[in-house]
Amino acid sequence: MHIQTSQEETGISRITVEGDLDFHTSPDLRRELTKLVDQQTPKILIDLEKVGYIDSSGLATFVELFQRMKRYGGKLALFNLAPSVRGVFEIAKLDTIFRLAKNREEALAQLAQAG
Amino acid sequence: MISQVFEIQSHPENLKALRDQVRPYLAETRLPEDQAAAVLIALGEACTNAMRHAYGNAPDKPVRVTLEIEPDKVVLRIRDFGKKIVLADIPAPRLPPDKGGGLGIYFMKTMMDDVHYNTGHPEGNELILTKRVPQGA
Numbered sequence: 001m002h003i004q005t006s007q008e009e010t011g012i013s014r015i016t017v018e019g020d021l022d023f024h025t026s027p028d029l030r031r032e033l034t035k036l037v038d039q040q041t042p043k044i045l046i047d048l049e050k051v052g053y054i055d056s057s058g059l060a061t062f063v064e065l066f067q068r069m070k071r072y073g074g075k076l077a078l079f080n081l082a083p084s085v086r087g088v089f090e091i092a093k094l095d096t097i098f099r100l101a102k103n104r105e106e107a108l109a110q111l112a113q114a115g
Numbered sequence: 116m117i118s119q120v121f122e123i124q125s126h127p128e129n130l131k132a133l134r135d136q137v138r139p140y141l142a143e144t145r146l147p148e149d150q151a152a153a154v155l156i157a158l159g160e161a162c163t164n165a166m167r168h169a170y171g172n173a174p175d176k177p178v179r180v181t182l183e184i185e186p187d188k189v190v191l192r193i194r195d196f197g198k199k200i201v202l203a204d205i206p207a208p209r210l211p212p213d214k215g216g217g218l219g220i221y222f223m224k225t226m227m228d229d230v231h232y233n234t235g236h237p238e239g240n241e242l243i244l245t246k247r248v249p250q251g252a
Binding site: 020022023024053054055056057059060061063064067083084087088091092093094096097 | 127128130131134149152153155156159160163166167208210211212213214215216217218219221222225226
């Protein structure tokens with residue numbers, strides 16, 4: 001799995017994930033996300049276009065991120081989910097609490113609305 | 116019937132290679148693509164449980180996966196030789212989850228048609244996952 005972190009604009013970081021997100025690779029993603037959360041990054045965008053597989057460990061990583069960001073008022077949006085990956089979020093009913101956007105523009109708009 | 120055995124060690128880095136080995140067999144069945152993907156997730160959850168809970172994250176223990184393909188179903192048997200897992204002791208997760216973890220068994224039950232442990236082995240666990248294959252023209 002490959003993870004790239006970039007700055008979208010002030011206060012918004014973007015993480016691009018490429019590869020399978022499973023029990024083996026989730027700790028790598030958690031490490032990257034922890035760096036952003038430790039800095040209390042106000043808004044995080046996560047691009048999942050190149051993720052074809054996600055399991056419960058991958059979802060758990062995002063749930064932990066979401067909970068930690070909530071504590072300092074941070075906002076999270078995920079976008080470009082393949083149907084199979086989105087389906088996994090839906091089975092866990094995470095589509096009811098996460099912002100799952102079609103694309104980057106929609107994700108940025110959702111974060112802007114979030115204040 | 117096709118029956119194929121895959122042996123891996125309990126290191127999480129082996130999960131992807133296992134999925135890559137099983138995927139072509141599923142592609143040969145009548146399972147729709149999304150259901151084949153679900154079977155691979157359930158397989159991953161089962162192996163992850165063996166690695167984490169039966170073997171306590173020890174990376175060098177055997178996990179044996181037997182894939183059986185019949186015209187009307189796909190069966191995966193995930194065998195480990197570690198600590199006994201009692202399915203009834205695992206609580207159902209809260210949905211949506213408010214913490215990481217606890218979703219593995221729920222995913223298997225949701226994504227497969229049948230999930231049960233063969234408790235007859237004196238040592239370790241055998242989790243049996245069954246997915247019905249749609250019949251039709």
